[in-house]
Amino acid sequence: MKLFFKWIKQNLRIKHFFGNSENAVKTQIWISISVYVLVAIVKKELKLEKSLSSILQILSINVFSKEILAQLLVDYESHIEQSHNCNHLIFNY
Numbered sequence: 001m002k003l004f005f006k007w008i009k010q011n012l013r014i015k016h017f018f019g020n021s022e023n024a025v026k027t028q029i030w031i032s033i034s035v036y037v038l039v040a041i042v043k044k045e046l047k048l049e050k051s052l053s054s055i056l057q058i059l060s061i062n063v064f065s066k067e068i069l070a071q072l073l074v075d076y077e078s079h080i081e082q083s084h085n086c087n088h089l090i091f092n093y
Contacts, residue, residue: 046070
């Protein structure tokens with residue numbers, strides 16, 4: 001049981017519970033597990049190299065984006081590669 005709660009804290013990003021009742025806590029845990037599994041399925045289907053936490057971070061940043069999910073994740077990966085290849089200290093005189 002101790003390992004389960006450690007896994008929850010590390011992987012599901014539950015910092016605090018929004019309710020105090022048993023039902024509220026169970027609901028929040030099940031929703032987090034469901035999101036985790038859905039993201040794992042997306043990662044497998046799209047054959048992404050990223051970690052699940054990276055994908056979750058990208059999704060949380062673009063939560064209101066109307067872009068197709070596959071395109072969003074692939075475009076974000078190419079955008080990161082481009083930004084690593086360019087010089088960020090460009091001065092305009």
